[in-house]
Amino acid sequence: MAAGRRESFINDPNLDVMIDYETIQARVRELGAEITRDYANKKLHVIGVLKGACVFLSDLMRAIDLPVSFDFIGTSSYGASTKSSGEVRITKDLDISPCGRDVLLVEDIIDTGLTLNYLINMLRSRELGSLEIAALLDKPERHEIEVHARYIGFTIPNQFVVGYGLDVGELYRNLPFLAVPKNPDALARR
Numbered sequence: 011m012a013a014g015r016r017e018s019f020i021n022d023p024n025l026d027v028m029i030d031y032e033t034i035q036a037r038v039r040e041l042g043a044e045i046t047r048d049y050a051n052k053k054l055h056v057i058g059v060l061k062g063a064c065v066f067l068s069d070l071m072r073a074i075d076l077p078v079s080f081d082f083i084g085t086s087s088y089g090a091s092t093k094s095s096g097e098v099r100i101t102k103d104l105d106i107s108p109c110g111r112d113v114l115l116v117e118d119i120i121d122t123g124l125t126l127n128y129l130i131n132m133l134r135s136r137e138l139g140s141l142e143i144a145a146l147l148d149k150p151e152r153h154e155i156e157v158h159a160r161y162i163g164f165t166i167p168n169q170f171v172v173g174y175g176l177d178v179g180e181l182y183r184n185l186p187f188l189a190v191p192k193n194p195d196a197l198a199r200r
Protein backbone atom coordinates (compact mmCIF):
# COMPACT_ATOMS: atom_id res chain seq x y z
CA MET A 11 0.00 0.00 0.00
CA ALA A 12 1.24 3.50 -0.81
CA ALA A 13 2.68 5.60 1.98
CA GLY A 14 0.16 7.77 3.83
CA ARG A 15 0.15 11.54 3.51
CA ARG A 16 2.45 13.07 6.12
CA GLU A 17 3.66 9.59 7.04
CA SER A 18 7.04 11.15 7.73
CA PHE A 19 5.39 13.69 10.07
CA ILE A 20 5.50 11.10 12.80
CA ASN A 21 8.34 9.15 11.18
CA ASP A 22 8.02 6.49 13.81
CA PRO A 23 9.75 3.18 13.10
CA ASN A 24 7.33 1.62 15.58
CA LEU A 25 4.35 2.17 13.25
CA ASP A 26 3.41 0.14 10.17
CA VAL A 27 0.89 1.92 7.94
CA MET A 28 -2.20 -0.26 7.54
CA ILE A 29 -4.52 2.12 5.65
CA ASP A 30 -3.12 5.34 4.22
CA TYR A 31 -4.69 8.80 4.27
CA GLU A 32 -5.89 8.80 0.64
CA THR A 33 -7.53 5.37 0.96
CA ILE A 34 -9.39 6.46 4.11
CA GLN A 35 -10.57 9.71 2.50
CA ALA A 36 -11.78 7.91 -0.65
CA ARG A 37 -13.75 5.40 1.43
CA VAL A 38 -15.25 8.16 3.61
CA ARG A 39 -16.43 9.97 0.45
CA GLU A 40 -18.09 6.72 -0.74
CA LEU A 41 -19.84 6.25 2.60
CA GLY A 42 -20.95 9.89 2.59
CA ALA A 43 -22.48 9.48 -0.88
CA GLU A 44 -24.26 6.30 0.20
CA ILE A 45 -25.64 7.96 3.35
CA THR A 46 -26.72 11.00 1.30
CA ARG A 47 -28.79 8.71 -0.96
CA ASP A 48 -30.23 6.68 1.92
CA TYR A 49 -31.26 9.66 4.07
CA ALA A 50 -32.54 12.00 1.33
CA ASN A 51 -36.02 12.23 2.88
CA LYS A 52 -35.13 11.69 6.53
CA LYS A 53 -34.14 13.72 9.58
CA LEU A 54 -30.53 12.58 9.81
CA HIS A 55 -29.10 12.97 13.31
CA VAL A 56 -25.55 11.71 13.77
CA ILE A 57 -24.32 10.58 17.19
CA GLY A 58 -20.57 10.11 17.52
CA VAL A 59 -19.11 7.86 20.20
CA LEU A 60 -16.33 9.73 22.00
CA LYS A 61 -13.49 9.87 21.71
CA GLY A 62 -12.46 7.42 19.02
CA ALA A 63 -15.10 8.35 16.44
CA CYS A 64 -14.47 12.10 16.43
CA VAL A 65 -12.00 12.16 13.52
CA PHE A 66 -14.07 9.80 11.35
CA LEU A 67 -17.25 11.70 12.27
CA SER A 68 -15.87 15.09 11.29
CA ASP A 69 -14.78 13.85 7.85
CA LEU A 70 -17.93 11.75 7.30
CA MET A 71 -20.32 14.62 8.11
CA ARG A 72 -18.69 16.84 5.52
CA ALA A 73 -19.09 14.06 2.92
CA ILE A 74 -22.87 14.00 3.51
CA ASP A 75 -24.72 16.40 1.23
CA LEU A 76 -27.77 16.90 3.48
CA PRO A 77 -28.68 19.03 6.48
CA VAL A 78 -27.29 17.05 9.42
CA SER A 79 -27.60 17.59 13.15
CA PHE A 80 -25.10 15.90 15.42
CA ASP A 81 -24.36 15.06 19.01
CA PHE A 82 -21.79 13.10 20.99
CA ILE A 83 -22.03 10.39 23.58
CA GLY A 84 -19.07 9.39 25.75
CA THR A 85 -18.49 5.82 26.91
CA SER A 86 -15.90 3.81 28.70
CA SER A 87 -15.77 0.17 29.70
CA TYR A 88 -15.91 -0.62 33.38
CA GLY A 89 -12.37 -1.97 33.22
CA ALA A 90 -10.81 -5.21 32.11
CA SER A 91 -12.62 -7.47 34.53
CA THR A 92 -16.09 -6.35 33.51
CA LYS A 93 -15.42 -5.72 29.83
CA SER A 94 -16.72 -9.11 28.76
CA SER A 95 -19.97 -8.43 30.63
CA GLY A 96 -20.60 -5.57 28.21
CA GLU A 97 -21.06 -3.09 31.00
CA VAL A 98 -20.39 0.34 29.63
CA ARG A 99 -20.26 3.56 31.61
CA ILE A 100 -21.69 6.71 30.03
CA THR A 101 -19.09 9.43 30.58
CA LYS A 102 -20.97 12.08 28.58
CA ASP A 103 -24.69 11.96 27.94
CA LEU A 104 -26.48 13.26 24.85
CA ASP A 105 -27.19 17.01 24.68
CA ILE A 106 -30.08 16.72 22.21
CA SER A 107 -33.06 14.37 22.56
CA PRO A 108 -32.80 11.79 19.76
CA CYS A 109 -36.55 11.03 19.92
CA GLY A 110 -38.20 11.02 16.52
CA ARG A 111 -34.89 11.47 14.70
CA ASP A 112 -33.22 9.15 12.18
CA VAL A 113 -30.13 8.36 14.19
CA LEU A 114 -26.85 7.27 12.68
CA LEU A 115 -24.58 6.09 15.47
CA VAL A 116 -20.94 6.56 14.44
CA GLU A 117 -18.22 4.47 16.10
CA ASP A 118 -14.51 4.09 15.40
CA ILE A 119 -14.29 0.29 15.52
CA ILE A 120 -16.40 -2.77 16.20
CA ASP A 121 -14.09 -4.92 18.29
CA THR A 122 -16.01 -7.18 20.70
CA GLY A 123 -19.20 -5.32 19.75
CA LEU A 124 -20.11 -4.82 23.43
CA THR A 125 -20.01 -1.00 23.41
CA LEU A 126 -22.27 -0.70 20.39
CA ASN A 127 -24.60 -3.39 21.68
CA TYR A 128 -25.02 -1.46 24.91
CA LEU A 129 -25.63 1.84 23.10
CA ILE A 130 -28.11 0.27 20.67
CA ASN A 131 -30.14 -1.16 23.57
CA MET A 132 -30.06 2.19 25.33
CA LEU A 133 -31.16 4.13 22.23
CA ARG A 134 -33.90 1.63 21.34
CA SER A 135 -35.78 2.74 24.45
CA ARG A 136 -35.84 6.35 23.20
CA GLU A 137 -38.50 6.16 20.42
CA LEU A 138 -36.21 7.03 17.56
CA GLY A 139 -37.40 7.48 13.99
CA SER A 140 -34.78 4.89 12.99
CA LEU A 141 -31.35 3.67 14.05
CA GLU A 142 -28.38 2.59 11.92
CA ILE A 143 -24.67 2.15 12.66
CA ALA A 144 -21.62 3.45 10.81
CA ALA A 145 -18.24 2.10 11.92
CA LEU A 146 -14.92 3.06 10.39
CA LEU A 147 -13.43 -0.36 11.16
CA ASP A 148 -14.73 -3.85 11.83
CA LYS A 149 -12.65 -6.65 13.38
CA PRO A 150 -14.89 -9.71 12.84
CA GLU A 151 -12.46 -12.15 14.51
CA ARG A 152 -12.95 -10.31 17.83
CA HIS A 153 -16.74 -10.17 17.92
CA GLU A 154 -18.40 -11.49 21.07
CA ILE A 155 -21.79 -10.09 20.06
CA GLU A 156 -22.98 -9.61 16.50
CA VAL A 157 -23.92 -6.00 15.82
CA HIS A 158 -25.37 -5.11 12.45
CA ALA A 159 -23.61 -2.04 11.02
CA ARG A 160 -25.14 -0.73 7.81
CA TYR A 161 -22.02 1.26 6.90
CA ILE A 162 -18.50 -0.12 7.42
CA GLY A 163 -15.35 1.60 6.22
CA PHE A 164 -12.90 -1.29 6.31
CA THR A 165 -12.87 -4.86 7.59
CA ILE A 166 -9.50 -5.53 9.21
CA PRO A 167 -7.70 -8.55 10.70
CA ASN A 168 -7.26 -9.04 14.44
CA GLN A 169 -4.53 -6.44 14.93
CA PHE A 170 -4.42 -3.48 17.31
CA VAL A 171 -4.54 -0.26 15.32
CA VAL A 172 -3.94 3.41 16.11
CA GLY A 173 -4.57 6.67 14.28
CA TYR A 174 -7.49 8.52 12.71
CA GLY A 175 -9.14 8.78 16.14
CA LEU A 176 -7.96 5.48 17.65
CA ASP A 177 -5.48 5.66 20.49
CA VAL A 178 -3.05 3.77 22.58
CA GLY A 179 -2.82 5.34 26.04
CA GLU A 180 -4.63 8.45 24.65
CA LEU A 181 -1.89 9.06 22.07
CA TYR A 182 -1.81 8.76 18.25
CA ARG A 183 -5.45 9.75 17.69
CA ASN A 184 -4.14 12.58 15.49
CA LEU A 185 -2.33 10.35 12.98
CA PRO A 186 -4.03 11.03 9.62
CA PHE A 187 -3.67 7.33 8.68
CA LEU A 188 -4.24 3.98 10.41
CA ALA A 189 -1.21 2.12 11.65
CA VAL A 190 -0.28 -1.03 13.52
CA PRO A 191 2.15 -0.33 16.37
CA LYS A 192 4.92 -2.91 16.56
CA ASN A 193 4.91 -2.57 20.34
CA PRO A 194 1.70 -0.91 21.60
CA ASP A 195 2.73 -1.15 25.25
CA ALA A 196 5.91 0.83 24.58
CA LEU A 197 3.91 3.53 22.75
CA ALA A 198 1.38 3.78 25.59
CA ARG A 199 4.14 4.43 28.10
CA ARG A 200 5.59 7.45 26.26
Ligand code: IMP
Binds near residue numbers: 117119120169172177
Ligand atom coordinates in the same frame (compact mmCIF):
# COMPACT_ATOMS: atom_id res chain seq x y z
P1 IMP B 1 -15.77 -2.96 21.67
O1 IMP B 1 -14.87 -4.07 22.13
O2 IMP B 1 -16.39 -3.28 20.32
O3 IMP B 1 -16.78 -2.61 22.71
O4 IMP B 1 -14.85 -1.68 21.45
C1 IMP B 1 -14.60 -0.80 22.50
C2 IMP B 1 -13.61 0.26 22.15
O5 IMP B 1 -12.30 -0.29 22.25
C3 IMP B 1 -13.64 0.89 20.76
O6 IMP B 1 -14.61 1.91 20.62
C4 IMP B 1 -12.26 1.48 20.68
O7 IMP B 1 -12.23 2.74 21.31
C5 IMP B 1 -11.44 0.48 21.48
N1 IMP B 1 -10.67 -0.40 20.56
C6 IMP B 1 -10.99 -1.62 20.12
N2 IMP B 1 -10.05 -2.09 19.28
C7 IMP B 1 -9.11 -1.12 19.17
C8 IMP B 1 -7.87 -0.99 18.43
O8 IMP B 1 -7.45 -1.85 17.67
N3 IMP B 1 -7.19 0.18 18.63
C9 IMP B 1 -7.63 1.18 19.44
N4 IMP B 1 -8.77 1.11 20.13
C10 IMP B 1 -9.50 -0.03 20.00
Ligand code: MG
Binds near residue numbers: 063
Ligand atom coordinates in the same frame (compact mmCIF):
# COMPACT_ATOMS: atom_id res chain seq x y z
MG1 MG C 1 -14.19 4.21 21.28
